[in-house]
Amino acid sequence: MTQRVSLPPVFQAWFEARNWQPRAHQLEVLHAAAAGKNTLLIAPTGGGKTLAGFLPSLVDLAKGAGGQGIHTIYVSPLKALAVDIARNLEAPVAEMKLPVTIETRTGDTPASRRIRQRAKPPDILITTPEQIALLIADPHAAHLFGNLRFLILDELHSLVASKRGALLALGLARLSTLSPALVRIGLSATIAKPETLARWMVPQPGAAQIVIGKAGAAPEIIILRSLERVPWSGHSARYATAEIYEAIKQSRMALIFVNTRSQAEIIFQQLWNANEDALPIALHHGSLDVTQRRKVEAAMADAKLRAVVCTSTLDLGIDWGDVDLVVHVGAPKGSSRLLQRIGRANHRLDEPSKALLVPSNRFEVLECEAARMAASQGAQDADSMSVKKLDVLCQHILGTACAGPFQPDALYAEVVSAFAYNRLTRAEFDRAVDFVATGGYALKSYERYAKLKPHTDGTLRLAHPKLAQSYRMNMGTIIEAEMLKVRLISRRRGKPIGGFGGKVLGEVEEYFIEQLRPGDTFIFAGQILRFEGIDELSALVTRSTATEPAIPSYAGGWFPLSTHLAERVRAMLADPRQQTHLPEQVRDWLGLQRAKSILPRADEMLVETFPRGKNHYLVCYPFEGRLAHQTLGMLLTRRLERAGAQPMGFVANEYALAIWSLRDLSLLLEAGKLSLDPLFDEDMMGDDLDAWLQGSALMKRTFRSCAIIAGLIERRQPGKEKTGRQMTVSSDLIFDVLRTHQPDHLLLQAAWEDAAEGLIDARRLGLMLKRIKGHIRHKPLDQVSPLAVPVMLEIGREPIYGEGHDRILEDAAAELIAEAAGRA
Amino acid sequence: MIKLAGMALIPDLSGALYVPDYEALLVADLHFEKGSSFAARGIHLPPLDTRATLDALEAVIAARKPRKLIALGDSFHDTRAGERLDPADMARIRTLCDLCDMIWLTGNHDRELPTGVGGNIAAQLSLGPITLRHIPTAPDGTMEIAGHLHPVASITRHGRRVRARCFVGDETRLVMPAFGAFTGGLHVLDPAFAAIFPKAHFTAWMIGPRAVHAFPASALSP
Known part of the structure; x- marks a missing residue:
């Protein structure tokens, strides 16, 4: 800590005029960055993080470093945030009379301004990861970025988890080459392992210097102790409506976080019905029309609202208002998310944020309790990071070619210098290049249509300038599910009328x-x-x-429920001492389970079998989240079918999986005709998983995203606005053909890797199967157990899996026949 | 089984139609080389659709052993498809023409067929009282089997929707599903079908993985 750079007088005066003191972490970042060190600042919301990020850059610009091309780039994951950040930055710049120009550049920036920005770049550019990719794909990139001194990466913890993070990682690798003097400043919320993030943001080997900001006051988290009966299952939290409404009345402004959009809709509806005082309560989620959302945000900022029911759309971003209470309806699913959301309330570090957790069913009481304990201890979930995404690499290779010819050897060295790609093999890289050039098919029939052409100097060049245009129109990694506008039309005499027109609701x-x-x-x-x-x-x-x-x-x-919270919930179930501060009705429920069946040890998985109605049920409790349970359900039904147990279907929730069949499963297990250890053996992750995935809609959806990101399917063509619905060849058909004829194709590998951690959650399922090996506890019962009730209640409410297409067609056909017979 | 003009027609799971009276197998809209047709525009779809389509075609021929094979037009995605055709795939097509009496009806995508594919070429063909052609056009009262529209239908049960290729028809005509590996579908409730089935009195024979199921138009989901 020797030779500290002191804050220049003009900055000192600015702070003093406001009665502020620069915070210790702001100065530390300044010292490190001014010394040319890449720096990662970990600080909670409200810690003056954004200013800390800009300070080194402003100090340098104050010394007259500006006016020579882009000096500083600030990257945020939120497009909407760019304008707000620019405005917040312009105030101190004007007040200190600094010679600094600031501009924003996002997908919404008009083309004319973008062109001007290239000709006459601002000192500070506030932008998104996609724009970085677009700028480095520009033939003038070397010139544009030649004098870049600072790169500020905001909300880095959230960016690295997504494919946008992978795209940014590759962009950063490129910038190491283009901007040799660059200093990177990462800003992140508190996370489990800052060391990894510190490596992610700089060329490997190496790591940024970590600065830890002072932690805020520990949050006050209360779990609603309802006087009402907490339901067995469901997510509406209807029982707690009056109590939530009361909490809103007691506060200035409340943010009511929920997990899904439909939950947001339902809670909003319930509160609206209870709203006797006509309090201004609004709704905010990703499906609503953008103008509608902006209106809600503006009303919050103007303190015109008392409560907003929202989803993750309000997780990140600047403060919209003076929120003094965060209500979380439903379990928060992870302690990091809970901490992030709680941070939305009361942005003054010295005062604790207040939060009220409202479990929507009994299992969620356990989960809320686990989340409360974790959040009080500041314990974070394991960080997730998007690693070695092949589809994003393909996009980056094409982008690199758009900027100019490239040497494959040099590009490979650059790509693997990114932490997110440092395990990419040369063979994988070469396959990606081959894919970009000719589609990567074993059948070499597209050589004459190659997008990249080899040159005598060993470089690869873009075959046609049109390809750069198409790249610019199709790049990006955010693949929306195919969406339909919801349009409200009128009814007359019981019939809907009106084709066009009608208000778009979202x-x-x-x-x-x-x-x-x-x-x-x-x-x-x-x-x-x-x-x-x-x-x-x-x-x-x-x-x-x-x-x-x-x-x-x-x-x-x-x-899905985070692994970390799942562990805590399992531990809580196993240990009666941890159950003492649970509500009485929940303790009674667990006591009943102990009496009628078993409460498994933390390292065990309980399997119950029992008859009910015409069916026999097998219920297991892996606590690994619905996605992993659905995959497990698919695989177990296949195995039970082979074992002759005649499974008929299954239903999964966050905690458990229930399978039903026509044969007596307890009897089969007792007679040794069925055995749990081999049934749950890890080997199901091999052929069974593979066979199921061939026809899986989830896999096809994942493949579609990869195909779009990698550039196999174009979202937009010059001069034409195409939507998914009108896509000329469906990605499902491409998937089927590749599966059969070229199963080792790069895109299938990319899709499989995505699905393994995404929609089918195979990675987590694999870890679970390993964990429970030799620790399966079977309990045959005469009837449903208390613990099984929640998942059993999902039957009929959740889609039932395990019914093939044919079954649905056959059922529909049979109904028709019965109907015809009835009439005859 | 489907009946048209008193003639038995057997819909196959592959999307082909077998006519026992004539030992004829009908297929519509093969669209060979649709994948490669995109390549010139920089969209490198797998150049594998022709072989996938041929695999399916050879399988149904092996099972039904028809004397006649009739393709109802749009067999090739465009008039230059022949130039892009892999020699191995071309050889397989020629073998099919040797194996059965092959007739290619022309379609809007393939007014001309690649040279040397073998078989015979016609604009339309009669199979007893029924006319075979690419685009359904027959005036009321005459019988036809056509392709061109790539019909699909959907049905919803137990909260799940199944969309599948289908044969669609009434007392006077039958439209066959597209056979090609890269052919998409048009929903039978689309206005394009209203032109040939004005009162929406038709049956959709939906192709499931194990069987073909018939549904009246009123039972279908949009």
């Missing part, structure tokens, strides 16, 4: 709409709607007078 996933039949009701944008039909790009709906929606949910924005 957008919803196509696969949700596809399962509806005309006349079905669902809840959206705070009202109950009746589905009438689909026209080209919209789902047509009318207002419904129904009081309960017929179709319960669309699962938009849903997170």
